[in-house]
Ligand SMILES: Cc1ncc(COP(=O)(O)OP(=O)(O)O)c(N)n1
């Protein structure tokens with residue numbers, strides 16, 4: 702399995718957003734270091750998810766960037782993405798692993814050591830851990846776990862931990878200090894005035 706990128710850009714498909722323009726800008730800067738996770742609204746149809754994933758994958762391929770699909774693993778398989786990400790409302794991790802096969806990249810959401818070790822035992826190849834900080838991007842989230850919560854998970858597992866939720870460039874150092882391998886962002890890039898510049902700053906913070 703190829704090494705996992707440290708910056709995960711999750712598509713923002715809320716009304717008024719332009720996910721493909723943002724992905725294009727981020728890829729031009731981060732190139733093979735970027736993981737793009739195709740995440741659509743729950744109300745989106747499978748056809749809409751498939752068409753977006755196809756287009757995102759086509760943008761990723763020339764750069765050698767990794768494309769993952771959130772929740773809908775059949776869409777990941779259908780477009781030929783590298784894998785997918787599942788959380789508590791999605792397929793259980795072991796079932797997701799069966800769907801993707803042994804070579805697929807499989808992310809699982811965890812916010813505590815117990816769920817984290819269970820997810821890894823069931824076949825997760827990385828963990829999305831959070832929310833680290835408050836965010837308005839997704840509603841109904843539990844309280845933020847902060848860098849200390851990230852550290853607790855990092856200490857419990859031997860797979861890359863990707864911190865998510867309210868991540869900004871300024872917060873990357875404390876998350877790295879807590880042992881996070883990388884970060885996943887929506888707003889820090891998609892809502893930035895200059896998504897390419899925001900991407901460059903995140904990459905710099907993740908690799909310096
Ligand atoms: C890298 C990463 N971490 C966590 C999540 C959240 O997944 P989930 O808990 O299933 O919530 P939804 O994104 O499906 O609303 C993620 N997508 N990526």
Ligand SMILES: Cc1ncsc1CCOP(=O)(O)O
Nearest residue numbers: 836838839866867886887888
């Ligand atoms: C999908 C998801 N799961 C936990 S936080 C989150 C959204 C993160 O978005 P942002 O980077 O804008 O805080």
Ligand SMILES: [Mg+2]
Nearest residue numbers: 772787788791
């Ligand atoms: Mg999910």
